[in-house]
Amino acid sequence: MxxxxxxxxxxxxxxxxxxxxxxxxxxxxxxxxxxxxxxxxxxxxxxxxxxxxxxxxxxxxxxxxxxxxxxxxxxxxxxxxxxxxxxxxxxxxxxxxxxxxxxxxxxxxxxxxxxxxxxxxxxxxxxxxxxxxxxAGPNPLTARERDVLNAAADGATVADVAARVSLSESTVRNHLSSVIGKTGTRNRMEALRAARRQGWL
Amino acid sequence: MxxxxxxxxxxxxxxxxxxxxxxxxxxxxxxxxxxxxxxxxxxxxxxxxxxxxxxxxxxxxxxxxxxxxxxxxxxxxxxxxxxxxxxxxxxxxxxxxxxxxxxxxxxxxxxxxxxxxxxxxxxxxxxxxxxxxxxAGPNPLTARERDVLNAAADGATVADVAARVSLSESTVRNHLSSVIGKTGTRNRMEALRAARRQGWL
DNA sequence: CCCCGGGCATGACATTTGTCCTGCCCGGGT
DNA sequence: ACCCGGGCAGGACAAATGTCATGCCCGGGG
CATH class of the missing domain: 3.40.50.2300 (Response regulator)
Structure with missing residues (x-):
């Protein structure tokens, strides 16, 4: 059995x-x-x-x-x-x-x-x-980048995300810009979809 | 049977x-x-x-x-x-x-x-x-507003959406602004989530 | 007939977002 | 000792986004 x-x-x-x-x-x-x-x-x-x-x-x-x-x-x-x-x-x-x-x-x-x-x-x-x-190769996103992307996943503004993950707004923007670059997309929304599709969450 | x-x-x-x-x-x-x-x-x-x-x-x-x-x-x-x-x-x-x-x-x-x-x-x-x-009341979104929101659902820019639905960029922005207003949200991403949650798609 | 809602469009404007550069700190490798 | 990647932050700038006022056209209802 x-x-x-x-x-x-x-x-x-x-x-x-x-x-x-x-x-x-x-x-x-x-x-x-x-x-x-x-x-x-x-x-x-x-x-x-x-x-x-x-x-x-x-x-x-x-x-x-x-x-x-x-x-x-x-x-x-x-x-x-x-x-x-x-x-x-x-x-x-x-x-x-x-x-x-x-x-x-x-x-x-x-x-x-x-x-x-x-x-x-x-x-x-x-x-x-x-x-x-x-x-597809391994997940190129760093832990912090994933954090920030997740925090932005519901449409939160930069200020919201910064508050949630306790970072400065500048840093949040840098991280987001980075994942946009790594995913080869044009904005956080596309980046989010791309990351999800790959299972990088 | x-x-x-x-x-x-x-x-x-x-x-x-x-x-x-x-x-x-x-x-x-x-x-x-x-x-x-x-x-x-x-x-x-x-x-x-x-x-x-x-x-x-x-x-x-x-x-x-x-x-x-x-x-x-x-x-x-x-x-x-x-x-x-x-x-x-x-x-x-x-x-x-x-x-x-x-x-x-x-x-x-x-x-x-x-x-x-x-x-x-x-x-x-x-x-x-x-x-x-x-x-919850009925769906407050007009047909056009739904079209535009759907076209923007994948992270497309205003220009992309305008091309997809054959509208001027100004009109697209007006429609998006309108659904943001109707959903009581702050940007298209939140509006999208709100509309989906209600089944207004 | 007039009004109103909806669709369409412009222009102006403030805000947000994304990019880039600089700088600092830390820890792990070489 | 040195470099490098990662995290963090600030500033400056361009582009995208969201808001608002205005205007036009249409069709339906009062």
Missing amino acids: IRVLLAEDQGMMRGALALLLGMEEDIEVVAQVAAGDEIVPAALTARPDVALLDIELPGRSGLDAAADLRVRCPGCRVLILTTFGRPGYLRRAMEAGAAGFLVKDGPVEELAAAVRRVLAGEKVIDPALAAAALG | IRVLLAEDQGMMRGALALLLGMEEDIEVVAQVAAGDEIVPAALTARPDVALLDIELPGRSGLDAAADLRVRCPGCRVLILTTFGRPGYLRRAMEAGAAGFLVKDGPVEELAAAVRRVLAGEKVIDPALAAAALG
Whole structure:
């Protein structure tokens, strides 16, 4: 019996996946969580063999939780299941020690198969996605630049961002100008979209 | 046997829902589509009793398709199934003649139940959402303002937008200024977020 | 008939944004 | 000891953005 933990915020999706997986003879869903910060605690009590994690979750990113599971719950394989096949997401997933990376497109049949393959020690990665991730190179943004970009993501003005991250307005503008340069875009809005598309968040 | 058409772009979600609904004794999924512009053709050949439609679909909005089904396929009830419980979406769904409006949170069990209730002639709407939709009032944006805002949604400059919608730059700025005013925001980015949140798109 | 809202357009203006240059501090490599 | 990348900040400048007043045209309603 393969013990599976399921982390997914959309109730209907989570319920449907749980039912589907539960229908397989050799799979058992031993825990379901809807938030990122519930993943590690649930894994510690439920002791799953495979953790099926969404990335965009309330509370905490599935990728962060994956990195934690690596040390807090060794022997528990991580399979990332996400809407977006962003190169940066795949890269971060691999760095976090994930054993597989699935996108929510693609047929349902893939899911149970991927769970079994991951448990068998295989890596499960879409080859096309892998190529894209390798070709795109690593995240060129510095931590500070990501902070500032995130703080500006909701349309905040320079002054707002400066207040949020406790920086001078000049510095904020310098950082923003820098990410605009690195993304090859013309303004923060385009830069934001570009960074998101790459999974640089 | 209730004949159901399923329109949902995410492969895994679509597959999972189809399997779940198919498991009900009285429900049969007679068509599955992944794009908005496939809905009406599929409905015309498959003759479903209930059309379960996502809103955000490639090709065409599920809401537009719903309005079309009203005339092209009368007797076919529409049940909207969407990620976002935006007031404006619900309002538009009702105006398009939908019989129900479900959000993808909430338990899976709701789904089959909603299909049956819709077929029985009931309206299926979350009361809290209905209250929000009524309280929010109608969409204050004019058609042109929506066009311009959409054209600016990807970070395009005023010049870009003007070219896209064939307007003078001055007019574009006037329209943008107007939506900023109507949304009570400070710039186009905030205005965009506000409009999206309301479902005014 | 007149008024009003909507679309379109200009020009003027203040503010914000993005760029560039300079400078300082720090820590890690060579 | 030296350099370099990163973070931080200031100033100066050009370009983009947002506001406002004005004007014109149209169609629908009172």
